[in-house]
Amino acid sequence: MKIVLNNRVEDFESDQMTMTELLAVKKFTFRMLVVKINGELIKRHEFDHKTVKDGDDVMVLHLITGG
Amino acid sequence: MPQSYTEQISKYLSRFTVGIAGCGGLGSNCAVALARCGVGKLVIADFDIVTKQNLNRQYYFHDQIGRLKVHALRENIQRINPVVSVKAFDLKLCVSDVIELFACCDVIVEAFDKAEMKQMIIETVHTQMPGKYLVAGVGMAGWGKSDIIHSRKSGNLIICGDEVSEVSDALPVLAPRVGVVAHMQANEVLEILLKDFSPVSE
Numbered sequence: 001m002k003i004v005l006n007n008r009v010e011d012f013e014s015d016q017m018t019m020t021e022l023l024a025v026k027k028f029t030f031r032m033l034v035v036k037i038n039g040e041l042i043k044r045h046e047f048d049h050k051t052v053k054d055g056d057d058v059m060v061l062h063l064i065t066g067g
Numbered sequence: 068m069p070q071s072y073t074e075q076i077s078k079y080l081s082r083f084t085v086g087i088a089g090c091g092g093l094g095s096n097c098a099v100a101l102a103r104c105g106v107g108k109l110v111i112a113d114f115d116i117v118t119k120q121n122l123n124r125q126y127y128f129h130d131q132i133g134r135l136k137v138h139a140l141r142e143n144i145q146r147i148n149p150v151v152s153v154k155a156f157d158l159k160l161c162v163s164d165v166i167e168l169f170a171c172c173d174v175i176v177e178a179f180d181k182a183e184m185k186q187m188i189i190e191t192v193h194t195q196m197p198g199k200y201l202v203a204g205v206g207m208a209g210w211g212k213s214d215i216i217h218s219r220k221s222g223n224l225i226i227c228g229d230e231v232s233e234v235s236d237a238l239p240v241l242a243p244r245v246g247v248v249a250h251m252q253a254n255e256v257l258e259i260l261l262k263d264f265s266p267v268s269e
Contacts, residue, residue: 006219006221007219007220007221032182032183032185032186034186034189034190036193036221036222039222041190041193041194059221059224061189061203061205061221061224061226061230062205062230063182063185063186063189063205064182064205064206064230064231064232064233064234065180065181065182065233065234066180066204066205066206066207066208066232066233066234066240067089067091067092067093067094067177067178067179067180067185067204067207
Protein backbone atom coordinates (compact mmCIF):
# COMPACT_ATOMS: atom_id res chain seq x y z
CA MET A 1 0.00 0.00 0.00
CA LYS A 2 1.05 3.56 -0.64
CA ILE A 3 0.23 6.16 2.02
CA VAL A 4 1.20 9.70 2.95
CA LEU A 5 2.91 9.71 6.34
CA ASN A 6 3.80 13.10 7.81
CA ASN A 7 3.53 14.68 4.37
CA ARG A 8 5.83 12.11 2.70
CA VAL A 9 4.73 9.31 0.36
CA GLU A 10 5.67 5.90 1.77
CA ASP A 11 5.36 2.37 0.40
CA PHE A 12 4.61 -0.75 2.43
CA GLU A 13 4.45 -4.46 1.46
CA SER A 14 1.07 -5.13 3.15
CA ASP A 15 -2.32 -4.06 1.75
CA GLN A 16 -3.21 -2.69 5.16
CA MET A 17 -1.75 -2.41 8.67
CA THR A 18 -3.08 -1.65 12.12
CA MET A 19 -1.83 1.61 13.60
CA THR A 20 0.11 -0.43 16.19
CA GLU A 21 1.95 -2.24 13.36
CA LEU A 22 2.66 0.97 11.45
CA LEU A 23 4.05 2.71 14.54
CA ALA A 24 6.28 -0.31 15.30
CA VAL A 25 7.63 -0.52 11.75
CA LYS A 26 8.41 3.20 11.70
CA LYS A 27 9.81 3.04 15.24
CA PHE A 28 7.34 5.59 16.65
CA THR A 29 7.39 3.87 20.03
CA PHE A 30 7.01 6.93 22.23
CA ARG A 31 4.56 7.31 25.07
CA MET A 32 3.08 10.63 24.04
CA LEU A 33 1.73 10.67 20.51
CA VAL A 34 -0.95 12.48 18.55
CA VAL A 35 -2.10 10.33 15.64
CA LYS A 36 -4.53 11.17 12.83
CA ILE A 37 -5.79 9.08 9.90
CA ASN A 38 -7.41 11.18 7.15
CA GLY A 39 -7.87 14.06 9.59
CA GLU A 40 -9.50 11.90 12.30
CA LEU A 41 -7.83 11.78 15.72
CA ILE A 42 -6.99 8.21 16.81
CA LYS A 43 -6.60 7.56 20.53
CA ARG A 44 -4.05 5.08 21.95
CA HIS A 45 -6.67 2.48 22.91
CA GLU A 46 -7.75 2.38 19.26
CA PHE A 47 -4.29 1.66 17.79
CA ASP A 48 -4.80 -2.13 17.71
CA HIS A 49 -8.00 -2.07 15.69
CA LYS A 50 -7.76 1.09 13.53
CA THR A 51 -6.27 0.15 10.16
CA VAL A 52 -4.26 2.13 7.64
CA LYS A 53 -4.87 1.28 3.97
CA ASP A 54 -3.78 2.38 0.50
CA GLY A 55 -4.30 6.10 -0.10
CA ASP A 56 -4.61 7.10 3.56
CA ASP A 57 -3.11 10.32 4.91
CA VAL A 58 -1.49 9.68 8.29
CA MET A 59 -0.02 12.16 10.77
CA VAL A 60 2.08 11.02 13.73
CA LEU A 61 3.37 13.63 16.15
CA HIS A 62 5.65 12.75 19.03
CA LEU A 63 5.08 15.23 21.86
CA ILE A 64 8.12 16.17 23.86
CA THR A 65 8.70 18.41 26.83
CA GLY A 66 10.05 21.91 26.25
CA GLY A 67 8.55 25.33 25.67
CA MET B 68 -0.59 60.36 1.99
CA PRO B 69 -0.88 56.58 1.50
CA GLN B 70 0.27 54.45 4.41
CA SER B 71 3.52 52.57 4.16
CA TYR B 72 3.40 48.83 3.53
CA THR B 73 4.34 48.11 7.15
CA GLU B 74 1.64 50.46 8.43
CA GLN B 75 -0.95 48.77 6.21
CA ILE B 76 0.03 45.36 7.58
CA SER B 77 -0.14 46.61 11.16
CA LYS B 78 -3.57 48.13 10.56
CA TYR B 79 -4.78 44.91 8.91
CA LEU B 80 -3.52 42.77 11.83
CA SER B 81 -5.27 44.95 14.40
CA ARG B 82 -8.57 43.20 13.69
CA PHE B 83 -7.30 39.78 14.84
CA THR B 84 -7.05 37.98 18.20
CA VAL B 85 -4.36 35.42 18.97
CA GLY B 86 -4.33 33.08 21.99
CA ILE B 87 -1.02 32.24 23.67
CA ALA B 88 -1.21 29.08 25.81
CA GLY B 89 1.81 29.29 28.10
CA CYS B 90 4.06 32.32 28.66
CA GLY B 91 7.47 30.71 28.99
CA GLY B 92 10.22 30.56 26.41
CA LEU B 93 7.94 30.04 23.43
CA GLY B 94 4.91 32.03 24.56
CA SER B 95 6.62 35.18 25.80
CA ASN B 96 8.81 35.54 22.72
CA CYS B 97 6.00 34.70 20.31
CA ALA B 98 3.60 37.13 21.99
CA VAL B 99 6.14 39.96 21.80
CA ALA B 100 6.82 39.31 18.10
CA LEU B 101 3.10 39.39 17.32
CA ALA B 102 2.61 42.54 19.41
CA ARG B 103 5.41 44.26 17.47
CA CYS B 104 3.61 43.42 14.21
CA GLY B 105 0.37 44.94 15.45
CA VAL B 106 -1.91 41.96 16.21
CA GLY B 107 -4.94 43.61 17.80
CA LYS B 108 -5.56 41.41 20.81
CA LEU B 109 -3.58 38.77 22.67
CA VAL B 110 -5.16 36.34 25.14
CA ILE B 111 -2.32 35.07 27.33
CA ALA B 112 -2.47 32.33 29.98
CA ASP B 113 0.09 30.89 32.43
CA PHE B 114 0.00 30.02 36.16
CA ASP B 115 3.70 30.52 36.80
CA ILE B 116 5.88 33.32 38.19
CA VAL B 117 9.10 34.76 36.76
CA THR B 118 12.28 33.20 38.22
CA LYS B 119 15.94 34.02 37.67
CA GLN B 120 16.41 30.78 35.70
CA ASN B 121 13.76 31.93 33.20
CA LEU B 122 15.78 34.97 32.12
CA ASN B 123 18.11 32.99 29.87
CA ARG B 124 15.33 32.66 27.28
CA GLN B 125 12.02 34.16 28.38
CA TYR B 126 10.94 37.71 27.60
CA TYR B 127 11.15 39.05 31.15
CA PHE B 128 13.48 41.37 33.04
CA HIS B 129 15.50 41.01 36.24
CA ASP B 130 13.26 43.40 38.14
CA GLN B 131 10.23 41.24 37.31
CA ILE B 132 11.47 38.17 39.24
CA GLY B 133 8.71 36.96 41.57
CA ARG B 134 5.85 38.44 39.57
CA LEU B 135 3.16 36.47 37.75
CA LYS B 136 4.32 35.86 34.18
CA VAL B 137 1.05 36.99 32.62
CA HIS B 138 1.19 40.33 34.40
CA ALA B 139 4.88 40.87 33.61
CA LEU B 140 4.35 39.92 29.96
CA ARG B 141 1.33 42.18 29.61
CA GLU B 142 3.43 45.04 30.97
CA ASN B 143 6.27 44.29 28.54
CA ILE B 144 3.88 44.10 25.59
CA GLN B 145 2.21 47.40 26.52
CA ARG B 146 5.60 49.08 26.74
CA ILE B 147 6.44 47.87 23.23
CA ASN B 148 3.05 48.51 21.65
CA PRO B 149 0.49 50.32 23.83
CA VAL B 150 -2.25 49.78 21.23
CA VAL B 151 -2.32 45.96 21.62
CA SER B 152 -5.08 44.73 23.92
CA VAL B 153 -3.85 42.02 26.32
CA LYS B 154 -6.16 39.76 28.32
CA ALA B 155 -4.15 37.95 31.01
CA PHE B 156 -5.23 34.79 32.82
CA ASP B 157 -3.10 33.42 35.68
CA LEU B 158 -4.23 29.84 35.75
CA LYS B 159 -3.19 26.33 34.70
CA LEU B 160 -5.34 25.65 31.67
CA CYS B 161 -7.64 22.65 31.63
CA VAL B 162 -9.85 21.47 28.75
CA SER B 163 -12.78 23.76 29.57
CA ASP B 164 -10.44 26.75 30.03
CA VAL B 165 -8.95 26.17 26.57
CA ILE B 166 -12.40 26.12 25.01
CA GLU B 167 -13.69 29.13 26.94
CA LEU B 168 -10.66 31.45 26.89
CA PHE B 169 -9.60 30.83 23.30
CA ALA B 170 -13.06 30.64 21.66
CA CYS B 171 -12.70 34.18 20.33
CA CYS B 172 -9.19 33.64 18.94
CA ASP B 173 -8.43 33.50 15.24
CA VAL B 174 -5.33 31.41 15.96
CA ILE B 175 -4.02 29.69 19.09
CA VAL B 176 -0.31 29.29 19.83
CA GLU B 177 0.61 26.19 21.88
CA ALA B 178 3.50 27.26 24.11
CA PHE B 179 3.38 24.82 27.01
CA ASP B 180 6.40 23.16 28.59
CA LYS B 181 4.96 19.76 29.53
CA ALA B 182 4.26 17.16 26.83
CA GLU B 183 0.99 16.21 28.58
CA MET B 184 -0.31 19.77 28.25
CA LYS B 185 0.69 19.89 24.57
CA GLN B 186 -1.28 16.68 23.99
CA MET B 187 -4.27 18.06 25.89
CA ILE B 188 -4.55 21.26 23.87
CA ILE B 189 -3.92 19.58 20.50
CA GLU B 190 -6.65 17.02 21.18
CA THR B 191 -9.07 19.58 22.66
CA VAL B 192 -8.73 22.02 19.76
CA HIS B 193 -9.06 19.19 17.23
CA THR B 194 -12.19 17.61 18.75
CA GLN B 195 -13.95 20.56 20.44
CA MET B 196 -12.90 23.56 18.30
CA PRO B 197 -12.83 22.17 14.74
CA GLY B 198 -11.53 24.59 12.17
CA LYS B 199 -9.49 26.55 14.73
CA TYR B 200 -5.83 27.00 13.77
CA LEU B 201 -3.29 25.77 16.35
CA VAL B 202 0.45 26.44 16.03
CA ALA B 203 2.40 24.07 18.27
CA GLY B 204 6.05 24.16 19.35
CA VAL B 205 7.75 20.75 19.64
CA GLY B 206 11.50 20.22 20.14
CA MET B 207 13.81 23.16 20.78
CA ALA B 208 16.35 22.19 23.44
CA GLY B 209 20.09 22.69 23.09
CA TRP B 210 22.04 24.87 20.67
CA GLY B 211 23.17 24.82 17.06
CA LYS B 212 21.49 22.42 14.65
CA SER B 213 19.43 25.22 13.19
CA ASP B 214 18.96 23.24 9.97
CA ILE B 215 16.70 20.62 11.58
CA ILE B 216 14.21 23.15 12.93
CA HIS B 217 11.24 23.08 10.58
CA SER B 218 7.54 23.69 10.29
CA ARG B 219 4.95 21.25 8.92
CA LYS B 220 1.17 21.24 8.56
CA SER B 221 -1.59 18.73 9.19
CA GLY B 222 -5.00 20.28 8.56
CA ASN B 223 -5.29 23.27 10.88
CA LEU B 224 -2.41 22.06 13.09
CA ILE B 225 1.00 23.57 12.37
CA ILE B 226 4.04 22.09 14.13
CA CYS B 227 7.22 24.14 14.60
CA GLY B 228 10.44 22.76 16.05
CA ASP B 229 12.82 19.89 15.43
CA GLU B 230 10.46 17.31 16.98
CA VAL B 231 13.37 15.50 18.67
CA SER B 232 15.25 17.72 21.15
CA GLU B 233 13.66 17.19 24.54
CA VAL B 234 14.51 19.38 27.52
CA SER B 235 16.42 17.44 30.19
CA ASP B 236 19.27 17.89 32.68
CA ALA B 237 21.61 16.85 29.88
CA LEU B 238 20.07 19.21 27.33
CA PRO B 239 19.01 22.64 28.56
CA VAL B 240 16.90 25.30 26.84
CA LEU B 241 18.63 28.46 25.69
CA ALA B 242 17.46 31.73 24.14
CA PRO B 243 18.67 31.30 20.55
CA ARG B 244 17.09 27.97 19.68
CA VAL B 245 13.90 28.64 21.67
CA GLY B 246 13.70 32.01 19.97
CA VAL B 247 13.99 30.44 16.52
CA VAL B 248 10.99 28.20 17.23
CA ALA B 249 8.99 30.97 18.94
CA HIS B 250 9.52 33.28 15.98
CA MET B 251 8.76 30.50 13.54
CA GLN B 252 5.43 30.09 15.35
CA ALA B 253 4.77 33.85 15.10
CA ASN B 254 5.66 33.69 11.41
CA GLU B 255 3.15 30.87 10.86
CA VAL B 256 0.49 32.94 12.68
CA LEU B 257 1.18 35.83 10.29
CA GLU B 258 0.85 33.51 7.29
CA ILE B 259 -2.61 32.54 8.48
CA LEU B 260 -3.75 36.05 9.39
CA LEU B 261 -2.36 37.71 6.24
CA LYS B 262 -3.61 35.17 3.71
CA ASP B 263 -6.21 37.55 2.28
CA PHE B 264 -4.17 40.72 2.69
CA SER B 265 -3.11 42.68 -0.37
CA PRO B 266 -1.35 46.04 -0.10
CA VAL B 267 -2.73 49.23 -1.59
CA SER B 268 0.01 50.72 -3.74
CA GLU B 269 0.70 54.42 -3.99
